[in-house]
Amino acid sequence: MTPPDDAPGRERRILGLPPGTWPRILAPLVVGLLLLGGWEWAVRHFAVPAYILPGPVAIARTLVADWPTLSGSLAVTLRITVLALLVATAAGLALSILFSQSKWVEMTFLPYAVMLQVTPVVAIAPLIIIWVDNIQASLLICAWIVAFFPVVSNTTIGLNSTDRNLLDLFRLYGATRWQTLVHLRLPAAMPFFLAGLRISGGLSLIGAIVAEFVAGAGGASSGLAYRILESGYQLQIPRMFAALALISFSGVLIFLALSLVSHLMLRRWHESALRKDH
Amino acid sequence: MTGRPGSAETAGVQEDGTIAASGHTAPSREDSTGPAPVVALRGVTKRYGNGTLAVQGLDLDITTGSFVSLLGPSGCGKSTVLRMVAGLSPLTAGGIAWPRAAGRPPKLGFVFQEPTLMPWKTAIDNVALPLRLEGVAKAERHRRAREMLDLVGLSDFANSYPRELSGGMRMRVSIARALVTEPEVLLLDEPFAALDEITRFRLNNDLLRLWESRRFTAVFVTHSVFESVYLSQRVVVMAANPGRLHADLPIAAPARRDEAFRTSPDYAALCRTVSEALERAMKA
Numbered sequence: 001m002t003p004p005d006d007a008p009g010r011e012r013r014i015l016g017l018p019p020g021t022w023p024r025i026l027a028p029l030v031v032g033l034l035l036l037g038g039w040e041w042a043v044r045h046f047a048v049p050a051y052i053l054p055g056p057v058a059i060a061r062t063l064v065a066d067w068p069t070l071s072g073s074l075a076v077t078l079r080i081t082v083l084a085l086l087v088a089t090a091a092g093l094a095l096s097i098l099f100s101q102s103k104w105v106e107m108t109f110l111p112y113a114v115m116l117q118v119t120p121v122v123a124i125a126p127l128i129i130i131w132v133d134n135i136q137a138s139l140l141i142c143a144w145i146v147a148f149f150p151v152v153s154n155t156t157i158g159l160n161s162t163d164r165n166l167l168d169l170f171r172l173y174g175a176t177r178w179q180t181l182v183h184l185r186l187p188a189a190m191p192f193f194l195a196g197l198r199i200s201g202g203l204s205l206i207g208a209i210v211a212e213f214v215a216g217a218g219g220a221s222s223g224l225a226y227r228i229l230e231s232g233y234q235l236q237i238p239r240m241f242a243a244l245a246l247i248s249f250s251g252v253l254i255f256l257a258l259s260l261v262s263h264l265m266l267r268r269w270h271e272s273a274l275r276k277d278h
Numbered sequence: 279m280t281g282r283p284g285s286a287e288t289a290g291v292q293e294d295g296t297i298a299a300s301g302h303t304a305p306s307r308e309d310s311t312g313p314a315p316v317v318a319l320r321g322v323t324k325r326y327g328n329g330t331l332a333v334q335g336l337d338l339d340i341t342t343g344s345f346v347s348l349l350g351p352s353g354c355g356k357s358t359v360l361r362m363v364a365g366l367s368p369l370t371a372g373g374i375a376w377p378r379a380a381g382r383p384p385k386l387g388f389v390f391q392e393p394t395l396m397p398w399k400t401a402i403d404n405v406a407l408p409l410r411l412e413g414v415a416k417a418e419r420h421r422r423a424r425e426m427l428d429l430v431g432l433s434d435f436a437n438s439y440p441r442e443l444s445g446g447m448r449m450r451v452s453i454a455r456a457l458v459t460e461p462e463v464l465l466l467d468e469p470f471a472a473l474d475e476i477t478r479f480r481l482n483n484d485l486l487r488l489w490e491s492r493r494f495t496a497v498f499v500t501h502s503v504f505e506s507v508y509l510s511q512r513v514v515v516m517a518a519n520p521g522r523l524h525a526d527l528p529i530a531a532p533a534r535r536d537e538a539f540r541t542s543p544d545y546a547a548l549c550r551t552v553s554e555a556l557e558r559a560m561k562a
């Protein structure tokens with residue numbers, strides 16, 4: 001008897017956001033500002049030299065001054081990250097659908113997916129970089145290896161935990177495998193898949209950075225990790241921090257973007273995306 | 279309405295008769311005189327992979343257009359029987375025949391204990407699901423789904439998601455979905471067990487009204503004596519370990535079942551008879 005709770009214009013909003021959302025934005029923001037303030041104060045008070053620990057203001061200044069180089073590197077890293085995430089999503093989805101169609105396929109190939117996941121990417125990155133001629137391609141492969149497992153494992157669990165009764169219902173009406181997959185298993189696995197995707201988003205960034213480090217140590221690549229290495233060699237510590245800040249921001253942004261996607265896809269029906277106050 | 283002692287008497291005789299006959303595989307006397315059964319179970323036996331003998335040697339004819347309840351203690355194999363009839367669970371031994379449709383099962387509807395709706399679909403899309411799986415065009419399946427929602431009194435909630443509906447409303451959606459293909463046989467597995475009494479009574483009446491207007495064959499699994507007597511023309515009592523037929527009781531009740539019937543002495547007497555049969559089944 002309750003009206004759909006996303007009916008527009010029905011609830012109070014502050015600056016376009018429901019009142020309950022504000023603490024979630026403000027609380028971390030306040031803590032962040034306090035920390036940055038404390039950091040700046042400590043750096044100044046104890047007169048810490050910038051080549052050991054620059055303050056946030058110095059970092060911000062470097063960020064602005066070096067923006068042309070840094071933004072180029074940011075674009076390079078983000079391109080690898082996004083590509084890796086896309087490939088990981090597509091491959092992960094395809095693989096888990098394959099797994100869900102046959103227990104045999106799952107039994108045969110899951111161990112290898114696990115193996116790929118538990119092998120540290122730093123250890124295989126040099127090999128991949130040697131084997132694959134194209135540096136971009138080898139970075140992409142490294143990032144993909146790190147990112148694809150959460151999608152595979154989550155989606156597989158989702159596909160396999162479909163409501164038994166609903167499966168029976170589909171069987172009763174003579175649904176084909178394809179119909180069951182499209183109309184039942186995939187939608188039911190959606191929350192699991194999206195949870196995996198959010199983890200994979202962060203991991204693909206980590207994968208890209210790690211691969212860049214390995215490649216950057218050899219002088220190839222121009223992403224943010226390479227800037228960090230380069231700044232380290234040149235003792236330009238503020239620039240190192242600026243690059244680091246960009247990586248963290250990107251990570252947070254990717255997470256927020258994927259959370260938004262997840263929320264938009266699930267808000268009509270899934271518990272995780274529903275507001276609690278109804 | 280032949281009076282309480284009469285119907286109780288008939289029931290008793292019937293019960294003993296059926297116990298004696300339950301070992302045979304020959305068709306029961308009923309279908310030589312009455313209308314042809316829509317489904318005939320012969321020696322139906324089910325042993326699960328873990329060794330549990332859930333059902334053994336069950337013979338049962340279900341008359342076309344009748345309302346039959348399967349009543350029995352928990353674990354006596356009621357759900358198992360229903361799932362075998364629906365073709366969702368293979369038989370270990372015996373056979374299930376559909377004499378009327380040249381041996382092929384007719385259109386079936388199944389209502390589970392839980393509403394079993396897809397939470398990502400609106401009520402109308404849930405109801406339209408069986409039609410969608412049949413490949414019916416969107417406009418047509420929505421028209422028919424809407425018709426069914428009207429029938430169960432949910433016209434205003436067609437575009438609500440299951441989470442926006444109460445438990446009773448979800449169950450109505452589930453019933454509407456089961457009826458949307460206009461099945462000849464409707465199988466219901468304790469559909470109202472999780473609901474409160476007021477809602478249950480109301481849905482009992484709704485179900486009877488639907489049955490009266492559509493005349494499908496209803497096989498209704500329940501563990502409630504009162505519900506089985508209120509709804510059905512015949513109550514089949516099962517005993518457990520292994521699941522088997524214990525008693526087969528016709529319910530001689532007025533054609534019109536309503537709140538007056540629910541409070542009548544006839545109803546009370548029938549409930550007592552069925553209750554006693556159930557008690558014996560639990561000791562057997």
Ligand SMILES: Nc1ncnc2c1ncn2[C@@H]1O[C@H](COP(=O)(O)OP(=O)(O)OP(=O)(O)O)[C@@H](O)[C@H]1O
Pocket residue numbers: 326327328330331332350351352353354355356357358359501521
């Ligand atoms: N999938 C299964 N695997 C193994 N044993 C099962 C399975 N399903 C049911 N059983 C067993 O079969 C017997 C009958 O179960 P069933 O669910 O048919 O009983 P029921 O009469 O529907 O009980 P209830 O009233 O509690 O729903 C029980 O002993 C149960 O443990």
Ligand SMILES: [Mg+2]
Pocket residue numbers: 356357358467
């Ligand atoms: Mg049951």
